Amino acid sequence: xxxxxxxxxxxxxxxxxxxxxxxxxxxxxxxxxxxxxxxxxxxxxxxxxxxxxxxxxxxxxxxxxxxxxxxxxxxxxxxxxxxxxxxxxxxxxxxxxxxxxxxxxxxxxxxxxxxxxxxxxxxxxxxxxxxxxxxxxxxxxxxxxxxxxxxxxxxxxxxxxxxxxxxxxxxxxxxxxxxxxxxxxxxxxxxxxxxxxxxxxxxxxxxxxxxxxxxxxxxxxxxxxxxxxxxxxxxxxxxxxxxxxxxxxxxxxxxxxxxxxxxxxxxxxxxxxxxxxxxxxxxxxxxxxxxxxxxxxxxxxxxxxxxxxxxxxxxxxxxxxxxxxxxxxxxxxxxxxxxxxxxxxxxxxxxxxxxxxxxxxxxxxxxxxxxxxxxxxxxxxxxxxxxxxxxxxx
Numbered sequence: 001x002x003x004x005x006x007x008x009x010x011x012x013x014x015x016x017x018x019x020x021x022x023x024x025x026x027x028x029x030x031x032x033x034x035x036x037x038x039x040x041x042x043x044x045x046x047x048x049x050x051x052x053x054x055x056x057x058x059x060x061x062x063x064x065x066x067x068x069x070x071x072x073x074x075x076x077x078x079x080x081x082x083x084x085x086x087x088x089x090x091x092x093x094x095x096x097x098x099x100x101x102x103x104x105x106x107x108x109x110x111x112x113x114x115x116x117x118x119x120x121x122x123x124x125x126x127x128x129x130x131x132x133x134x135x136x137x138x139x140x141x142x143x144x145x146x147x148x149x150x151x152x153x154x155x156x157x158x159x160x161x162x163x164x165x166x167x168x169x170x171x172x173x174x175x176x177x178x179x180x181x182x183x184x185x186x187x188x189x190x191x192x193x194x195x196x197x198x199x200x201x202x203x204x205x206x207x208x209x210x211x212x213x214x215x216x217x218x219x220x221x222x223x224x225x226x227x228x229x230x231x232x233x234x235x236x237x238x239x240x241x242x243x244x245x246x247x248x249x250x251x252x253x254x255x256x257x258x259x260x261x262x263x264x265x266x267x268x269x270x271x272x273x274x275x276x277x278x279x280x281x282x283x284x285x286x287x288x289x290x291x292x293x294x295x296x297x298x299x300x301x302x303x304x305x306x307x308x309x310x311x312x313x314x315x316x317x318x319x320x321x322x323x324x325x326x327x328x329x330x331x332x333x334x335x336x337x338x339x340x341x342x343x344x345x346x347x348x349x350x351x352x353x354x355x356x357x358x359x360x361x362x363x364x365x366x367x368x369x370x371x372x373x374x375x376x377x378x379x380x381x382x383x384x385x386x387x388x389x390x391x392x393x394x
Contacts, residue, residue: 016293018316019307020062025319027055028139029326029357033350036330038342040265047258050265054254056142057210057282059323061290063146064214065221067153072215072222075161075168084154091150093376094320095143098368099125102324103137110136110331128199136327141202148204149211160215170219177216181209181283188279189272201275209279213287221294240295243303250288257281320369321361329356 031052034040040050071081103122107114111134118132127133128144160173184206191201200206224233239246256262262281263274270278297304306312315322333352339345 014294014298015313016296016298016304016307017062017066017290019309019312020058020290020293020316021319022312022315023307024055024058024062025315025322025326026354027052027058028323029353030350031055032139032327033330033353034346035266036334036341037339037344037346037349039344039346044258047265051254051257051262054257054282054285057207058286058289059142060146060149060207060210061214061217061283061286063149064211065218065290065294066214067150068157068215069218069222071157071161072173072218073225075173076222076226081157081161082154087154088150090373090376093372094369095147095150097372098321098324098364099140099143101364101368102321102328103134105325106134106137106328110134110328128202129197131198133199136331139323139327141199145202145204145207152204170223173219174216177212177219181212184209184212185276185279188275192270192272192275194269206279210283210286213283214290217287217290217294236295239291240297243292243296243301246288246292250285250292253281253285253288257285315358318358318361318365321364322357324364325360326353326357329353329360332356 031040031049034046034049034052040046073079074081100123103119107119111118114134118127118130118134121127121130121132122134122137122140125140125144125147128141133141160176161168162172187203187205188201190196191203191206204211220232220236223230224236227233257278261274262278263270292303293307299308330349330353333349333356334341336352337345337348339349
């Protein structure tokens with residue numbers, strides 16, 4: 001959820017993905033404001049806001065796409081994939097420093113009564129396995145899931161692409177990813193019965209389909225990059241020429257998600273069928289949005305004008321910080337405005353929350369995230385071409 005500063009060498013050929021990170025962060029922020037003000041229970045607009053947790057699925061699809069892409073390209077060119085040590089160092093630098101700093105803020109504010117055991121669990125990003133999410137930091141369930149994906153991606157990528165070159169088989173890659181999606185749907189249905197632990201539905205096994213969608217898109221993108229005159233490239237070029245058609249289809253699926261077919265808008269228990277429907281719809285919608293961003297022109301057209309706008313790019317840079325601080329910002333906004341939770345006042349609370357979140361996220365970027373990223377990328381400067389510097393989904 002970041003956009004490395006210009007002094008961290010890179011040349012990302014897909015800048016619109018950063019604009020999508022900004023959109024995902026703002027969707028998550030808006031849905032939490034809607035929940036805390038009770039707006040999700042008020043008509044059609046509330047139903048739309050209630051489904052803005054789609055932003056989490058969008059983040060996961062982006063993660064699957066961006067992180068798997070180097071392995072997929074390497075498989076088609078016979079080269080080695082990312083080095084494990086470098087990969088782990090950069091993932092850790094991207095996620096952990098800012099997370100721990102905001103965790104300290106949470107412990108000092110919204111979670112002052114937390115036990116030492118709960119704090120330790122959160123330090124280790126194990127809160128979804130110990131049922132110890134902290135007030136003001138409950139959104140980090142998704143960070144636990146993403147960290148789990150980081151851990152399994154290297155061996156999973158090795159299974160999908162083999163050693164690259166002659167051992168790569170797209171049929172194997174696609175079959176395994178489809179199987180992972182089916183596993184996620186089965187797990188989601190079982191978790192919705194309540195027969196496992198309370199947070200089992202948030203684990204990686206329940207959202208492998210969203211990551212798999214991003215990985216499938218990475219496979220297609222890599223194929224076009226290596227074989228620019230092939231059928232896959234032609235198909236992506238055709239799709240990229242009609243991004244608004246993809247978004248219109250996504251909007252139709254999103255409308256379905258706002259209906260009872262996808263379960264309750266609140267934290268009430270969902271049926272297994274509704275839980276799976278919501279999971280499938282969110283994955284499909286996010287996949288269509290990411291496809292629209294990666295297949296079309298990156299510097300021209302109305303779609304690029306929105307996601308490539310300097311404001312969207314700047315918000316993309318600080319989007320990880322927005323994700324981390326926004327629940328604390330909501331609590332602060334309610335206090336500043338003298339409002340109780342679930343008592344309405346959506347728009348004023350939203351505006352104050354955005355202002356506070358942007359301020360906090362900007363501080364996080366300049367004081368914590370940017371220095372950590374510069375440290376993580378420094379050893380690669382002398383040997384790695386600018387275009388090969390690793391990118392982060394968060």
